[in-house]
Amino acid sequence: MALINDFQTTTRRSSDLSKHSAEVFAEAEDHTVKITRRDGEPLVLMSQRAADAHAALLQLAADLITVTLDDEGTLASRMADRFPWMFALSTAxxxxxxxxxxxxxxxxxxxxxxxxxxxxxxSWRETATAIAAGLSTRPVEWLVENELVERP
Known part of the structure; x- marks a missing residue:
């Protein structure tokens, strides 16, 4: 499986790094750039943000595989064991x-x-965090529009 599964991958020659480095770096900030070399295997240039996203996705994949291999309990209970913040959510x-x-x-x-x-x-982790902090789905009491409040 290729590391580059990005629909916006650009291929550049290694000589472009020295001749047009600013342009190549600008491309790498936007999307993955595959650098081809005559003397070796192609290299991949990407932003740290993109590399972190790939790493986070791989970690999530590992977590999901671990959860699905277990056969005790429901999917939700197994995932809550892997992601403890889920315990702040209701069972549903x-x-x-x-x-x-x-x-x-x-x-x-x-x-x-x-x-x-x-x-x-x-999104789900932040929702669980908000619930754990005491925020809930109870309706908010809004002040009635044009209601005068006495000055303290």
Missing amino acids: DQAICAQDLVDAARASFSTGQSHLAIAELT
Whole structure:
């Protein structure tokens, strides 16, 4: 499996790094650049952000494989054991979260777009964090518009 599963990969010659380095670096900030060499295997140039996203997606893949190999309990309970922040969610939300994470991971793996799974994971983790901090889904009491409040 190739590291580059990016739909916007550009291929450049190694000589372009010395002749047009600013241009090549600007491309690498936007998308992955494959550098071909006459004397060796091609190299990949990408931003740290892209490399971190690939690493995070691989870690999520490892976590999901570990969860799916276990056969005790529901998918949601196994995922909550792997991702303890899920315990802040209700039982129903844990099940939804588990399925959403699997679906987003499958979409990421099949399209090479790591942000799909990472955004889903981050969204659910932040939701759990907010719930744990005392924020909830209870309706907010808004002040009635044009209601005068006495000055202290």
